Amino acid sequence: MQTGAGFFGSSIGKKIVMAITGILLVGFVTVHMIGNLQLYLPAHEGVYALDTYGEFLRTLLHGSGIWIARATLLTAAILHIWAAWGLTLMNRAARPVAYQNQAYVASTFASRWMRVSGVVVLIFIIVHLLHLTVGNLLPGFEQGKVFHNVVTGFQVPWVSAFYILAMVFFATHLHHGIWSMLQTLGLSHPRYNGLRHGLATLLTIVVIGGNISFPIAVLTGFVR
Amino acid sequence: MSAEKTLNLTLKVWRQKNAASEGGFETYAAPGVSTDMSFLEMLDVVNEGLITQGAEPIAFDHDCREGICGTCSMVINGRPHGPKERTTACQLHVRSFKDGDTISIEPWRAKAFPVRKDLVVDRSAFDRIIAAGGFISAPTGSAQDANALPIPKENADLAMDAAACIGCGACVAVCPNASAMLFVSAKISQLALLPQGQPERYIRVRDMVAQMDAEEFGSCTNHGECETACPKGISLENIARMNRDYLKASLIYRPKVATGGAG
Numbered sequence: 001m002q003t004g005a006g007f008f009g010s011s012i013g014k015k016i017v018m019a020i021t022g023i024l025l026v027g028f029v030t031v032h033m034i035g036n037l038q039l040y041l042p043a044h045e046g047v048y049a050l051d052t053y054g055e056f057l058r059t060l061l062h063g064s065g066i067w068i069a070r071a072t073l074l075t076a077a078i079l080h081i082w083a084a085w086g087l088t089l090m091n092r093a094a095r096p097v098a099y100q101n102q103a104y105v106a107s108t109f110a111s112r113w114m115r116v117s118g119v120v121v122l123i124f125i126i127v128h129l130l131h132l133t134v135g136n137l138l139p140g141f142e143q144g145k146v147f148h149n150v151v152t153g154f155q156v157p158w159v160s161a162f163y164i165l166a167m168v169f170f171a172t173h174l175h176h177g178i179w180s181m182l183q184t185l186g187l188s189h190p191r192y193n194g195l196r197h198g199l200a201t202l203l204t205i206v207v208i209g210g211n212i213s214f215p216i217a218v219l220t221g222f223v224r
Numbered sequence: 225m226s227a228e229k230t231l232n233l234t235l236k237v238w239r240q241k242n243a244a245s246e247g248g249f250e251t252y253a254a255p256g257v258s259t260d261m262s263f264l265e266m267l268d269v270v271n272e273g274l275i276t277q278g279a280e281p282i283a284f285d286h287d288c289r290e291g292i293c294g295t296c297s298m299v300i301n302g303r304p305h306g307p308k309e310r311t312t313a314c315q316l317h318v319r320s321f322k323d324g325d326t327i328s329i330e331p332w333r334a335k336a337f338p339v340r341k342d343l344v345v346d347r348s349a350f351d352r353i354i355a356a357g358g359f360i361s362a363p364t365g366s367a368q369d370a371n372a373l374p375i376p377k378e379n380a381d382l383a384m385d386a387a388a389c390i391g392c393g394a395c396v397a398v399c400p401n402a403s404a405m406l407f408v409s410a411k412i413s414q415l416a417l418l419p420q421g422q423p424e425r426y427i428r429v430r431d432m433v434a435q436m437d438a439e440e441f442g443s444c445t446n447h448g449e450c451e452t453a454c455p456k457g458i459s460l461e462n463i464a465r466m467n468r469d470y471l472k473a474s475l476i477y478r479p480k481v482a483t484g485g486a487g
């Protein structure tokens with residue numbers, strides 16, 4: 001029982017894995033959204049800021065930067081899902097007979113739907129990569145022409161609708177997840193506990209608000 | 225306090241002959257029960273009626289009936305210990321209900337708390353978690369002078385708050401994951417906050433969490449239901465403390481090696 005390997009097999013160990021990978025993923029989505037705000041910058045001598053930014057990312061550290069980032073994110077995502085899966089099985093098994101009558105007062109839609117919102121996020125990530133990284137979701141994709149690909153993509157109504165819907169689910173996942181991750185890592189103190197929900201709300205609004213603004217800006221013709 | 229009244233209630237109670245049998249809900253009338261009765265007294269009256277009819281009375285656990293032993297486990301209208309905050313089932317009164325109410329009564333539902341009969345569940349999993357580390361190893365002999373060990377007032381208060389846990393299992397019962405983390409964290413915190421708990425602090429958290437997992441409780445996803453259902457108001461802050469201690473315990477863990485006669 002007292003072996004070092006017990007950590008990853010334990011409930012709290014898996015929760016900590018989920019929280020630490022969660023920090024990485026939250027950090028990523030925040031930076032990702034901020035980078036994409038360059039969609040709103042005007043073209044400079046016919047070159048879009050977003051295209052220059054994409055070029056910068058692809059050539060960072062002689063092209064190895066993006067692969068380091070991809071490997072880190074993929075590892076984080078796999079560990080996150082691995083832990084979520086293990087804990088979900090454990091939690092299902094812990095209550096084999098359901099209540100006939102159960103009244104919840106503290107839990108939220110977001111907290112009870114983490115698995116569903118997580119799966120929606122996973123599907124979103126796959127579609128999003130096919131759309132703007134691999135480029136085989138829609139015809140007319142041009143490698144390196146990031147601005148063009150984003151704008152022509154979001155001009156297709158179902159693509160925009162899918163992004164917006166996925167972001168609504170993602171908002172619930174983030175909002176519970178950020179708070180949950182702080183609690184899981186033991187960051188609790190009465191003086192700062194109010195700030196935990198504040199931070200979760202702020203980050204969720206910033207990330208999701210920014211992300212949702214892109215398809216809306218294209219659909220309304222504000223960016224074209 | 226309002227004057228005594230009588231209510232006519234209908235009870236939908238989980239009946240199960242033994243651990244192996246199926247079980248299901250039975251409906252009983254509880255006419256003319258006094259609002260001054262406790263919830264358990266009301267069940268006593270219903271049971272008397274059942275006994276005079278020659279039927280099997282409803283089995284339920286109870287002991288102190290004053291909110292300190294944590295025995296009276298039952299889910300009343302979907303809430304462990306019923307609708308009143310910080311109140312055990314034995315301290316709940318019939319006046320918390322309205323005339324004509326139908327009240328559902330179910331046992332705690334968790335793999336780790338198997339139903340033995342009707343509303344009675346086996347909560348010995350909690351005892352095994354305590355036995356795994358929820359104690360301090362103190363030498364016998366004469367007692368130390370009082371106050372010989374300085375303890376910050378704040379820690380003493382927080383430890384007392386954690387020690388208010390009566391081990392009733394409402395946190396497990398209400399948790400959508402049937403997680404025991406509020407209970408375990410209270411039992412860890414009451415010792416981790418005091419100097420006497422320090423020597424075994426990090427072994428304790430590892431051992432108790434390992435036993436908690438072995439008993440097949442679920443894991444916390446931070447819904448916060450436990451805190452609201454706890455009749456003693458145990459705070460979620462204890463779970464954060466346990467997580468912190470568990471992380472530290474895992475990081476500083478050293479496999480046992482015997483050197484120089486130390487083994």
Ligand code: HEM
Nearest residue numbers: 018019022025026084114115118119122177180181184445
């Ligand atoms: C970019 C993608 C994602 C981010 C940023 C993210 C973030 C987070 C964070 C921060 C937590 C809190 C960890 C804790 O409980 O302490 C969390 C929890 C969780 N995540 Fe994710 N996640 C992502 C994707 C996913 C995916 C794809 C799945 C599912 C297959 C998933 C399922 C879960 C589950 C089940 C929890 C536990 C929920 C709970 O605490 O109730 N997540 N996530």
Ligand code: FES
Nearest residue numbers: 289293294296314
């Ligand atoms: S019977 Fe002791 S707490 Fe209810």
